[in-house]
Amino acid sequence: MALRRALDPLLEQYEVDDERTRRIIRLVVNTPALSARHREKNARWHEVLRPEIARRLGGDPSDPGDPRPGAVIAAALACVEATLAAWTSEDRPASLSEIPDRAMGAVG
Structure with a gap:
């Protein structure tokens, strides 16, 4: 739940100018080169988040053999x-704040 709530500032930023943001995100999601770059950026998030997630899971942040932090981060980023793919796929999308709850509920 804490990881889900950590996404709120990002989602709030996206909703400020939702139509413009939706067009940009749709472009990123549907353009292979931009989508690949987005995934590269997400890979860097693994490095940044891994120590804190490991600590919160009661593990050793320096133990690369513990799969739990990587699994949690990968699931959250997925x-x-x-969420972004669903939000940009419809003309009248659900509220952006509702979609990640549904996505995370499916893996939680």
């Missing part, structure tokens, strides 16, 4: 990607 939920973000699924």
